[in-house]
Amino acid sequence: MTSMTTAKPAQTQIERQAARDRTTTAVSPPVDVYETDTGYVILADMPGVRADGLEVIAERDELTIRGRVDRQEEAAPNYREFELSNYYRAFTLTQDLETNDVSATLRDGVLRVEIPKSARLRPKKIQVHAE
Amino acid sequence: MFEPWQEMRRLQRDLEQVFSRVPSARWPLTGEYPPLNVTRTEQSISVEALCPGMDRSTLDVTVVGDAVSIRGERNPPADVPAERFHRRERPFGKFTRTVSVGDVLDPDRTRATYADGILRIQLMRAPEAAPKRIAIQS
Numbered sequence: 001m002t003s004m005t006t007a008k009p010a011q012t013q014i015e016r017q018a019a020r021d022r023t024t025t026a027v028s029p030p031v032d033v034y035e036t037d038t039g040y041v042i043l044a045d046m047p048g049v050r051a052d053g054l055e056v057i058a059e060r061d062e063l064t065i066r067g068r069v070d071r072q073e074e075a076a077p078n079y080r081e082f083e084l085s086n087y088y089r090a091f092t093l094t095q096d097l098e099t100n101d102v103s104a105t106l107r108d109g110v111l112r113v114e115i116p117k118s119a120r121l122r123p124k125k126i127q128v129h130a131e
Numbered sequence: 132m133f134e135p136w137q138e139m140r141r142l143q144r145d146l147e148q149v150f151s152r153v154p155s156a157r158w159p160l161t162g163e164y165p166p167l168n169v170t171r172t173e174q175s176i177s178v179e180a181l182c183p184g185m186d187r188s189t190l191d192v193t194v195v196g197d198a199v200s201i202r203g204e205r206n207p208p209a210d211v212p213a214e215r216f217h218r219r220e221r222p223f224g225k226f227t228r229t230v231s232v233g234d235v236l237d238p239d240r241t242r243a244t245y246a247d248g249i250l251r252i253q254l255m256r257a258p259e260a261a262p263k264r265i266a267i268q269s
Contacts, residue, residue, distance in 0.1 A: 030220035034211050043208065045221055047183040047248030074170065074177075081166035082181045109183030109248015 026088035029067070029111075033091075037123050039098075039116040042091065047109035048084040054106055056113055058099035063091045065111060096121045135224045140164070164226045165201070165250070173262055176232050176254040183248030184221075190245060192252055194238040199254060200229040235260040 029044040042063075046054075049067035057064050067087035093099060098116040105112045165182035180201055189204035204225045232254065240255035256262075 030222075031218055032208065032216065032221050033218040034208065034216045036211075036215070040217075041208070043184075043221060045183045045248070047181050050247055075172065077168040077170045077179075079167070079169040081163075082168060084181075108185065108187075108245065 026066070026086045028089050029065075029087045031089065039114055042111075042113040042115070044087070044089065044111040044113075045109065046087045046106075046111050049087065049106065049109065049111075051106050054104070054111065056102065056104040056111075058093065058102045058115070060099075061093045061095070063093055063099075063102070063113070063115070065089050065113065067111070135222070137164070140222060163228055164222070165203075165228065167228070167230060169230070169232065171232075174255075176234065176236075176256070178230065178232075178252040178254065180228075180250040180252075181248070182226075182250055185245070185248075185250075187245060189225075190250065192241065192243045192250075194236050194241050194254065197233055197235050197260075198229050198231045199236070199241075199252060200227065201250065201252075202227045203250075 029046045031045075032041075032043040034041055042065075044065060046065075046067040048069040048071060050070070053068035053070050055064075055066040055068075057066075065087070069084040069086055071084070093115070096118050098118055101116050103114045165180040167181075168179045170177045170179075178199060182201075182203060182205075185203045185205050189202070191200075191202040193200040193202075202225070205223050207223045235257040237255045237257045242253040244251050
């Protein structure tokens with residue numbers, strides 16, 4: 001036991017942020033992830049979130065989505081089956097994706113994120129020349 | 132009877148407990164879809180249903196007597212073959228849910244809006260069911 005600093009690798013910024021998020025009341029939204037010829041699509045159920053409360057960040061090999069629920073209830077419900085919380089979820093991205101070109105749209109509480117594949121991975125039809 | 136919504140949610144709960152490091156969404160234990168909140172005031176009764184991504188044309192709200200019925204449908208992404216999915220956690224299908232609020236309602240004064248994945252229904256009591264303050268005679 002010569003050094004305290006070598007005991008544990010330093011946390012990355014993302015890990016620290018994730019740890020902070022876990023201590024608040026963020027829930028993990030259910031997602032669908034599917035592949036198309038040109039990229040990947042993530043659909044996440046985040047009811048109660050408006051566009052200005054949404055944050056989608058692609059950083060190195062991680063994509064994080066955060067949704068802040070910002071609404072005032074007129075009165076406490078007399079009967080309650082759901083309680084809205086903030087949302088948080090992180091995804092690991094492979095290196096073959098164009099993280100600079102991610103697009104996100106929100107409609108009726110469903111977030112849609114499109115992540116294009118690098119051009120070299122898109123299917124390319126090869127012209128065959130007869131000799 | 133096979134209940135696809137209930138089954139999907141049970142699976143999702145189980146999966147989240149096993150794999151997720153963040154707390155899972157607080158689904159109701161009633162197994163009904165969609166989860167509802169009911170708020171009663173002297174003037175009206177408000178019902179909120181958590182149902183993101185519904186096909187708007189399928190959403191239907193009916194008021195009969197003291198009961199309100201909600202119907203809707205959510206379809207999976209079109210033209211995506213099953214083998215293209217890496218994760219499938221979101222439930223799809225048709226739902227119907229009916230709740231009795233205990234007071235006779237006025238269907239003509241019912242208002243419903245759908246925004247941010249939440250269906251809000253403002254119900255008004257029928258005139259004969261509205262609360263009346265009784266004057267106490269000395």
